[in-house]
Each structure stands twice: as structure tokens, then as C-alpha cells.
Amino acid sequence: MLTDAIKTYQQRVDQVLSQHLHNLDDAAPTLKAAMTHGALLGGKRIRPFLVYSVGNLLNVPITTLDNLAAAIECVHAYSLIHDDLPAMDDDCLRRGQPTVHIAFDEASAILAGDALQTLAFDIISTPIDGLSPKQQLAIVKSLAKASGYQGMCGGQAIDLSATNQRIELARLTELHNKKTGALISCAVEMxxxxxxxxxxxxxxxxxxxxxxxxxxxVQDDILDIIASTEELGKPQGSDEQSNKSTFPQLLGLEGAKQTSQQLVDDALSELTKLPYNSQLIADFARYIIVRRI
Known part of the structure; x- marks a missing residue:
């Protein structure tokens, strides 16, 4: 059931994204191609999945959720394009394909990330059937906060400043609550x-x-050690090569696995408070720590 739902929502958001990108004019064809490469490179579409699955749980029409899912994926895609740049993580592979700055060039990658970020806010600030202006404004604010200084960008800045240093577990947790966790939480909040x-x-x-x-x-950090480059779709061991602090580095591999399991148990405990059948998102939480990609 979970696998089918992930695939269904992945295909749906890809169709919505494709349409938004297709609707752009052809004034800057290289930029448009770079944006398309970065946004439609593949992936499980975890954040759109959470938008759709939580929205469905709460009886929000799927057509109302489409643009929310597309917008958050635009932001995620932009972040990956910029993360891969030489000034950041300097990666040449993403999901088994050349990263945007390799497939095109650095300037195009920077602009593609910038344009996908602004496209996200264009998408969610355009009137959406089923949402009031007040709701849309709240959604815009949620995405802006999760994407910027208080969220993803702030986390990335901490990550860069912590490279070649050993940081405390509390600081590493704060880093990833911002860099990774903020956008995942935003998907649910939207x-x-x-x-x-x-x-x-x-x-x-x-x-x-x-x-x-x-x-x-935490599972990403574990996979960087135990999964192959082919499974990851990016170079295996890149965190270690970049001398980044990771959960396995601080806790040991088994300690990191125990931490990820405890976090999933805590997530499942939260779901017991709901008066709904939350089996799908419960299965998703379990999937987080058994996935290989």
C-alpha cells in the first residue's frame, strides 16, 4: 500500500511540476532546461507525499493539494541544486544523474535554483480552489520560514561552518532539524x-x-556509510570525504540506528493521539529507516 501510494503521488506531483515548467515561456531556454533537469531528476518525492497523505487523512481534496506539493518540491529541488555546487557540497551526481552544474554550468545551476525557489512562491500565491486568502498566506509564511534563515538555509550555514570540526550532538541535531527537518515539517503543516x-x-x-x-x-547519514553509490545515486561516503559531523560519527553506527528507531517510535506514538486511521503515514515512518535510497 505504501509503495503504491508513494508511486501514485510521485507521478501526480511530477505531472503538476511538468505543467508549471512547460507553462514558462522560452525567453531563456537554457535556464528553463536547467530548472527542468533539477526538478524532474527523479526521487521519491517525500515532501509531496506528506502533503498529499496528510491532506487526504484530513479530507482535503487532492486538487487543492496539488500546488502545495509542487511548490514544496520546487523548494527542495532548488536546495539540492545549490547544495551540489562546488562552493557547497561539490557533488557531481544526484539520483544517478549529473548534477545541474555538471549537466549545464555553475551560473545556470545558481539561476535554476533561484528560479525554482521563486516559482514555488508564484505557485502558492496564485488563488487555489478550496483555500481562503488567509490560509494561503499562512501556507506562504510556513514555506518561507522553513526555507530560509530559520530553517533550511540556516541549517545549511551551520553545516558549512561545522565542516572540518567535531560538533556536539545537540548542535548536530539543531543543524538537521533546520536543514532537513524544517521542510519535512512544513509539508505536514501546509x-x-x-x-x-x-x-x-x-x-x-x-x-x-x-x-x-x-x-x-539520521538514516541518510547511515546510508552514506552502508549503501553503495549505485543505491544512493550519489557518491558513497561523501560525508566522510567532506569531513562532516554525522550521527554515526558521534554515536557510532549502532547508536545511530538505535536513535533512528527511537525517533520512529516517537513519531508513531504521536499518531496514536489521532481519531483517524493513520496507517499510511505510520507505514511511511517505518519505511524511513529501512529504505536504501
């Missing part, structure tokens, strides 16, 4: 806003999202 959810539902599902977001990153 669906909650669209549903006009109750305070109790909001608290439980945001608690779930917080634990899942950190578990996702």
Missing part, C-alpha cells in the same frame, strides 16, 4: 493549514513530522 485542522490534530501531526524529519536525516 496540509494542516489547508484542512483548517484542530489544535489537537495540529499538535500530534507536527510532533510526528518533527520526529520523522530527524529520523530521515
Amino acid at each position: 496540509a494542516l493549514i489547508a484542512a483548517d485542522a484542530s489544535e489537537s490534530d495540529y499538535a500530534a501531526l507536527m510532533g510526528y513530522a518533527h520526529h520523522v524529519g530527524l529520523a530521515f536525516q
